[in-house]
Amino acid sequence: MNKKFLTLSLASVISMSCFAQIKTLVPNKDAIKFGQAINEKNAYSHLSVLASDAYEGRETGKKGAWMAADYIRNYFKSLGLKGPVNGEYFQKIDLSSFNLTQNVLTINGQTKEFLKDFYILPTSVSTAGYTISSNSIVFAGYGMNSDAYNDFAGQNVAGKIVMIIESGGPATGKDNALPNRLKYLAEQKAAGVLVINQRVDNLSAGLKNFILNGQTLMKSQENIDRLKSSTILPIVTIGSVIANEILAAGGTSLDSVRNKIKSTGKPASLEINIPVSASAQVTETPLRCENVLGYLEGTDPKLKKEVLVLTGHYDHIGITPDAKGDDKINNGADDDGSGTTGVLLMAKAFTDAKKAGKGSKRSILFMTVVGEEKGLWGSDWYSEHPIFPLENTIADLNTDMIGRTGEEYLGKPDSANYIYSIGSNMLSSDLGKLSEQVNATYTKMKLDYKYDDPKDPERIYYRSDHYNFAKHGIPIIFYYDGMLQQDYHKPGDEISKINFPLLAKRAKLTYFTAWELANRPNRPVVDMDGKGNPKK
Known part of the structure; x- marks a missing residue:
């Protein structure tokens, strides 16, 4: 069931x-x-x-x-x-598997290791793939946006790569589930998102297997339309090592920004001058799949x-x-x-x-x-x-x-x-x-x-x-x-x-x-x- x-x-x-x-x-x-x-x-x-x-x-x-x-x-x-x-x-x-055939993340000219430093889920890549790059990154705390607390106050994220912390953050009385925060970034036309998740530091065998096996989808019209969409927000999940490397260029660290937000109750957003680029491609492979009928x-x-x-x-x-x-x-x-x-x-x-x-x-x-x-x-x-x-x-x-x-x-x-x-x-x-x-x-x-x-x-x-x-x-x-x-x-x-x-x-x-x-x-x-x- x-x-x-x-x-x-x-x-x-x-x-x-x-x-x-x-x-x-x-x-x-x-x-x-x-x-x-x-x-x-x-x-x-x-x-x-x-x-x-x-x-x-x-x-x-x-x-x-x-x-x-x-x-x-x-x-x-x-x-x-x-x-x-x-x-x-x-x-x-009509069932297909969509597997990553390209997954690249470069920070400050250094190429990072897939499934060690970062991962990309096939679900965050359209069939057209993507390449994004920028000379700076907007760190927007937890990526929250409410009257009580707004990580985006004074920040324009349109066309930019944004970095946010996946979990934690102050209570705002608003539904701050990650999909809602990512939806907001897509609506603000961010070029892409780096999501900090410390599970990257020690990826489980199950998650690795899930990523490597790709995304399997029944090709309903809704799914076909979504896969072809050019509005899918590119998402790269990074661990604490990469996050601290980026934040160090802005004179801070992951622990420091967390503590600052917790102690002051105010955002610690900043734009960090460090070049970043990411690219991903997926390949579709049709899969055998059938109902079995006897009449x-x-x-x-x-x-x-x-x-x-x-x-x-x-x-x-x-x-x-x-x-x-x-x-x-x-x-x-x-x-x-x-x-x-x-x-x-x-x-x-x-x-x-x-x-x-x-x-x-x-x-x-x-x-x-x-x-x-x-x-x-x-x-x-x-x-x-x-x-x-x-x-x-x-x-x-x-x-x-x-x-x-x-x-x-x-x-x-x-x-x-x-x-x-x-x-x-x-x-x-x-x-x-x-x-x-x-x-x-x-x-x-x-x-x-x-x-x-x-x-x-x-x-x-x-x-x-x-x-x-x-x-x-x-x-x-x-x-x-x-x-x-x-x-x-x-x-x-x-x-x-x-x-x-x-x-x-x-x-x-x-x-x-x-x-x-x-x-x-x-x-x-x-x-x-x-x-x-x-x-x-």
Whole structure:
């Protein structure tokens, strides 16, 4: 599930399923029969491959993710699912890596060493690159600008190279986050910025790796426009050694200016006569990146044009070079090898049913997406480039982390019989009721609606692939185990910690809900406003 970042009645937020009060369905014998393919043995056979060290944490745009995509495609093909992308199973995403091919900083005629004295992030370089130079540098303290404290008082920074300290500084009652300070400098048309950050003095292996690997971007129109922009502010991050070399030419030092600002509460800005130049270039390299789609056509001549989507993201975060201990691979067994496994298990159950003459009336798209950990890239790409019209998409059921016990349930009696159900009532009262009925009829799990709370500080509703369907008005349910601390985005998220009976039971809840959605006479009505309130 992605790190980055509705409204129900209080009763529905805090209550759990009370089966005696919920109208149950007539159990479907065919659904039960074919659902037997969703079991712990089959789950292990998939997850032991996807979460193995050989897959290197399945990072988007890298070898492990390609291996996972190939594995899923081959499995879909073996089941007899159709490749819906012009006969293929891959929906290719326009992804590129932008790597620095030139990074030069010269102070007073001396060329400085990259990744020792300074670094440049690829994100601060447009595709046109840049070269900046000046015979002087404006030192502007912390780069703050407010009525209470203004490092730029009496300074004209237009066309000049400015040096600022990244962190610290006096409280001004204004949001002084670095991006805001850099935005101000861009608005003032500074030629470039030297940002003093003492972490340069001892760069971590992780940061070095991040810089050397370049910037990986999905080429949405917004990103393309930004990359081509000539207004990107050139930013060079320097350490205390270079900062003191520059400040020495102005008769001061880093400690001195900090102490002066702290003791007087006034800026210590000055222009320093020392020549400086910097240049950077980036090269674009297209990367292999794809969603993996398997299509099961419905059997009803009228209903088969409608599509139910079942999603899980197969990518994870790859390798962490500076992770503590010997294990550097983030296997992502729960996140989201478990949800991807759930999609594969459901694909098996539904294709078995169709081969036996019990195929679903509506069509089903089994879709494992990539780039979720980068910012929901794969599902975003699909929602903007849908293979099937979004108006014909009746719902998305998303499984993202369904294999472990979250912190709130550790040691509790119901730790092996719960799932967080998120978003079922946000757009459709039909879907919310159906979810409760299916659970009461088949799986009898504890449905926890905690993360439907609009005050949820984790903003879980917005942090997985279902959201890119919900934002287009498509009803969704997100199934999630609540693991946010133990091993989350760490090498410890391994298959040995997966509860396979629980994974299978949660996948069955999703499957039985999908069975009902794919076979009911009517699709779920969209009668809610996206926050759980009835539409006006």
